[in-house]
Each structure stands twice: as C-alpha cells, then as structure tokens.
Amino acid sequence: MTRQQLFDKIKEKESFLCVGLDTDLEKIPKHLLAAEDPIFEFNKQIIDATYPYAIAYKPNLAFYEALGSRGLASLEKTMEYMPDDVFTIADAKRGDIGNTSNMYAKAFFENMNFDSVTVTPYMGEDSVTPYLNYSRKWVILLAATSNSGSFDFQEVLIENSSEKLYERVIRTSATWSNPNNMMYVVGATRPESLVGVRALVPDHFLLIPGVGAQGGSLSQVCKYGMNRQCGLIVNSSRGIIYAGNGEDFAQKAAKAAQEVQVQMAAELQKHFG
Amino acid sequence: MTRQQLFDKIKEKESFLCVGLDTDLEKIPKHLLAAEDPIFEFNKQIIDATYPYAIAYKPNLAFYEALGSRGLASLEKTMEYMPDDVFTIADAKRGDIGNTSNMYAKAFFENMNFDSVTVTPYMGEDSVTPYLNYSRKWVILLAATSNSGSFDFQEVLIENSSEKLYERVIRTSATWSNPNNMMYVVGATRPESLVGVRALVPDHFLLIPGVGAQGGSLSQVCKYGMNRQCGLIVNSSRGIIYAGNGEDFAQKAAKAAQEVQVQMAAELQKHFG
Secondary structure (H helix, E strand, O other): HHHHHHHHHHHHHHOOOOEEEEEOOOOOHHHHHHHHHHHHHHHHHHHHHHHHOOOOEEHHHHHHHHHHHHHHHHHHHHHHHHOOOOEEEEEEEEEEOOHHHHHHHHHHHHHHHOOOOEEOOOOOHHHOHHHOOOOOOEEEEEEEOOOOOOHHOOOOOOOOOOEEHHHHHHHOOOOOOOOEEEEEEEEEOOHHHHHHHHHHOOOOOOOOOOEEOOOOOOHHHHHHHHHHOOOOOEEEEEHHHOOOOOOHHHHHHHHHHHHHHHEEEEEEHHHHH | OOOOHHHHHHHHOOOOEEEOOOOOOOOOOOHHHHHOHHHHHHHHHHHHHHHHOEEEEEEHHHHHHOOOHHHHHHHHHHHHOOOOOOOEEEEEEEOOHHHHHHHHHHHHHHHHHOOOOEEOOOOOOHHOOOHHHHHOEEEEEEEEEEOOOHHHHHEEHHHHHEOEEHHHHHHHHOOOOOOOOOOOEEEEOOOOHHHHHHOOOOEEEEEEEEOOOOEEHHHHHHHHHOOOOOOEEEEEEEHHOOOOOOOOOHHHHHHHHHHHHHHHHHEEEEEOO
C-alpha cells in the first residue's frame, strides 16, 4: 500500500485506527476453544466486526510464536483472510544483520504478504535497509516506545548534540529511507515528544501505541502529531479485541472500535475541516 | 544449564564452540532436497557430525520463519533431536514490552526448551526481565554486535559519562540480572572493546560472533575476553555448516569444527594450563 492509498483510506473511513491482534488462547471467549483453529476463528470474527472502523491490523508475532508452528499456521490463515484494502503490520520488532534481515523480509513480505514490519534500530543501517528493497512495503522503526523500560536507553542524551537516542535514531534512519517506505513508532504516553519528532520527520507516518490501556490521550497525540496526510496510525489492542469475552465478543469489539473511530472522525474534522 | 555445567562441558570437550544453524534451503546440499524435511535432515547430520567439537548450537530463527509454519516445525524437530548436554541458543534478537516478552519466553523456553534467547536492549528493563524468571535459562543481550551498522547507535557517546551506548546497556542491565542468567553479545570484530566489557562484567559469559567469516581473530578474543570460567562462547555459522555442499557435507563440517576446536583447546591450555 502506498502513502497516498493509506491517506485515502483514512479519509474514506474517517479513521486511523489500527486493531492489534494480540490473540491469546487464555483470553479469547471459551466457546471458541471448540473451533478447529480458535485463534483464526477469533481473528476472523474480530476482523469482520471491526473492519468498518479500522484501516489497519497489527498481529503481534509473539502471540502466534508462543503456540509454535501451529500458531504460525493460524497467523498465515489470518493473513490470507485479511481484506485487501487494509494496511497490515507484522509487529515483530526484528533487528538482525543483513543476510538475516533478508530472511525476515521474505517471511513477512513474500510469504505472508504483510504491508509492513516493525524493526528495532539497535543494530543500525544494515539491519534495516534489507526491508526497504520491497516496493510498496514499509519498515516501522521503533523510536520512542510506550513501555516503562523505554526510558532506560531511548532517552539518553548523546554527547555534543542536544539529541536523545531516539531522536538520533530517527534523524539517522531518515537518511536511509523516505516517507514512502518508513514510519516510526512513537508512544502515545509521551505526546510532547511528538513536537521534536515532527521537526525531524514532518511527512512520515507514525505508529502510535499506548492510547487507552497504557493511558495515552488521543487528542494530545493529534494535536502534536497530525500532519497534512494525517500521518498517524493509532493502535489499540486489548481495549478492542477483549472488550467482551462472551458469545457477543465481536459485537463488543465492534462497539469499542466504533467509539474510537468516532473520536478519530472528530479529530480529522478539526484538522482537515 | 547452569554456569558451572557450561564450564564443565567446556573443559570436557576442550571447546567453547557454538555452531550456528543458519539453515537455508538454497545453500544446503542438493541431494537433501529429496528428504521429507530437508532442513531437519541437514541439522540432524550437522549436529551428529559436530557434536564432539561443539558445546552449543544456535539456530537463527529468521531462517526457519522464512519458511513459515513448515520452517518452525523443522526447528521444533531439531530441538527435540538436540542432545541434552549442549547449550542451546534461540538467536531471535527479540525485544518487546513485558506481556509480549512473556509470550516469547514461553515460545522459546517452554515449548522448544531452549537454554537461552538473544534479546535486543532498545526497549529497556521490562523487555528483558520476563526472560529472567526461568530457572537455569538465560538472556543473551545484544551489546556490541559485529555488523557494519553496529557503529550507528551502539557506539554513540552518552553525555556526562565516558560511556558508549553499548557500555551503558551492559552496566544498566547487569543491575537487573546476574552472571547466572545473563550473557552479552560482543562481536569478535572489535576485540579491543572486550577490555572495557570485562571491566564491567568480569564474570559473565560472552557470546562472540564474527570469528571467521566476518574476520575476527580467536586469539585476540581470548586474550581480552577469557575469564576464570572461560567466559566465552564463540559462534561460527557459515564457516562450519557450509564447509562442504556435496554428499560429504557433514564430514566437511566436522573437519571445520574440529579445526576450530583444536585452536580453542590451545587457548584453554594457555589460560588454564
């Protein structure tokens, strides 16, 4: 998917919501456990129910790998089922040397046809650029994450610069890539950091976790992070997919997604009139 | 496996060699492609052939994931086949928020019974500590890697300290853990950095990639990195597993592993008499 196609979809659905598919056998409704593939069955119903309100889906690889080859098969089925006109994110947070990154790129972009993969920057340029060789595919690089440990290293100040590590990561990696093949993860729990991020990358899309469950505010994120093409994909996982856990879990998920979508429509209206 | 058990095995085999199982369908001998599971068949023969000379095996997850659920099934079979008395490393370079790290820990430590997993430090404490809750299991944290991109961020100097980022990573993470559940990756391509690393973590084991194919020197690594319990696991992947690619590939791999083991025995002799 191209940047323009993504923005068109955002305008059409009046939403920049990404639904995180952190699908966990211990948390899905009990009645699904009788299905042949409960993980896929859950994902299928969640996708069907939330599709009117979401422009992106983000399976978290850990939840599938925790179930071994069986879990990966559920993910493969989910990706085959995925509608063509949503943006898909393999939340894998990979980062390895060049020839290994090529293998991961093959896994996510060729075998499973994801639009994008999350990548961690610690190993530098050759751990990131192999993913950029695919047309219409994206790297979403971790910059400032929303977890408590994010302060340990991402916020260290670099000598003889006024930059924090995550700012250096953005500035340096932006020279390897462009706004058509790179996005950045910036946690909603630090909306004020979006000002500095936007100074570095005014045109890039940002993937924002941490709204809802982790306490971030949507209006703050929009105030500091929105750009001329929206430039934001806001993720919600548990708040939507586990909104209910009875037989009506999919309706509950749809309702939770719609509530976020309505807020997003208002924000888009505010910014684009 | 405990630290003492690992050192005992090193003394017994006079080796601290780890064989990297970067098993690639495009590189394994053609005659294996007729096997029901060529990846597993290759690994099985490599393990059998190199077992006298190696104390550890390190499958690189990317190579298995590139083949989807089928590849992960080959890895599961490889891990079932693995002898009990070798140290196993899931080279996964994971790094995610706490509840996700719990899922990865389950995948690698419970389902596949790996002794250790490589983890990337960018997301900080809560992305690392979930793996430390398992008795006799290990985190191997990326510190100074051996790839070209390692200089982009790992070497930045932190303000008001004389520390590089990778040194800060080691110093900080050492406060979350101890030498019985944490190791560090330090590339052989920078043996002089081992002096500073040993000042920070004199007792920890280090996993050293980059000897051989990537140009690092074993004697330099031993000179600067060896401690009272050896403290080194040196990895070789392509130089051993692809030493041959005919019907005698396993014998060629054994020969390549033995050549490294002989050098290692001499280094151990030098240090321990």
